[in-house]
Amino acid sequence: MEMKKLVIEVPSEIKYIKDISSKILKLLATYGIDDDTLFDIKLCAEEALRNAIEHGNGCDKKRSVKVSLWVDDGKVNIEVEDKGSGYNPELLPDPTDNGNLMKNSGRGVYLIKKLMDEVKFNKAGNTITMMKRIG
Amino acid sequence: MSVKIEPKNGLTVCYIDGEVDINSSPDIKKSFDKLISKKTPKIVINFSKVAYVDSSGLATLVELLKNMKAYSGRMRLVGLSPKIKSLFEITKLEKLFEIMNTEDEAISTF
Numbered sequence: 001m002e003m004k005k006l007v008i009e010v011p012s013e014i015k016y017i018k019d020i021s022s023k024i025l026k027l028l029a030t031y032g033i034d035d036d037t038l039f040d041i042k043l044c045a046e047e048a049l050r051n052a053i054e055h056g057n058g059c060d061k062k063r064s065v066k067v068s069l070w071v072d073d074g075k076v077n078i079e080v081e082d083k084g085s086g087y088n089p090e091l092l093p094d095p096t097d098n099g100n101l102m103k104n105s106g107r108g109v110y111l112i113k114k115l116m117d118e119v120k121f122n123k124a125g126n127t128i129t130m131m132k133r134i135g
Numbered sequence: 136m137s138v139k140i141e142p143k144n145g146l147t148v149c150y151i152d153g154e155v156d157i158n159s160s161p162d163i164k165k166s167f168d169k170l171i172s173k174k175t176p177k178i179v180i181n182f183s184k185v186a187y188v189d190s191s192g193l194a195t196l197v198e199l200l201k202n203m204k205a206y207s208g209r210m211r212l213v214g215l216s217p218k219i220k221s222l223f224e225i226t227k228l229e230k231l232f233e234i235m236n237t238e239d240e241a242i243s244t245f
Contacts, residue, residue, distance in 0.1 A: 014157060017157065018158065035218075036218055039187070039218050042187070043187075043189055046156070046157070046189055047189065047190055050157060050190075050191075095226060096226060096227040101197075101227060101228065101230065101231055102197060102201055102231070103194075103197070104194040104197055104198050105190075105194055107190040107193055107194070107226050108190045110226065111190055111222070111225065111226070114225050115225075
């Protein structure tokens with residue numbers, strides 16, 4: 001049975017990103033996870049939070065972002081939900097295409113997909129659920 | 136995060152200490168803006184004291200590179216941890232940047 005270890009809801013402000021990722025890493029510290037895996041989890045949590053705050057909620061402080069973390073069967077699961085109208089992740093341009101390499105943005109979701117073991121979006125496109133194996 | 140800028144063997148070497156991410160990107164940009172406004176021709180950025188880079192940090196480095204290329208300047212990155220180097224490989228940014236293992240190697244062949 002999945003057990004939620006952490007649920008945090010914050011206003012859409014960039015300053016909360018580091019607070020939340022610190023809390024996630026603190027909670028995971030007892031699981032003996034290697035540094036590279038923790039790096040991936042931190043990076044992907046922060047990228048998803050930034051997307052939710054900036055793109056999902058348009059940095060509107062009245063709209064919140066909810067983060068849930070749970071660990072089960074040797075897997076770390078993180079869900080990030082915003083109050084925006086969502087987007088279709090399949091329509092995002094590939095940042096590794098030669099024409100996009102020099103662009104200043106567009107690598108967040110790409111990194112999440114590459115570094116996590118499983119990534120799902122809800123139908124509305126305003127909730128991302130990511131899983132990383134730790135066992 | 137801090138950026139220490141040192142002239143060395145006719146080049147400019149920048150030592151970043153800390154995380155290169157959404158929080159530090161504006162300050163990093165500001166530090167390099169001074170070098171770019173002076174059209175500094177060759178910059179080596181030493182990452183040996185950087186343990187974390189996110190997509191914002193990558194974007195900042197891309198912007199610096201773009202600004203340098205505008206006046207035919209060149210940038211080399213050295214001392215990247217295997218994990219940070221892997222981010223450049225995954226995003227294919229290794230095609231844009233000159234990434235070398237050590238500062239000595241980057242300086243002696245620049």
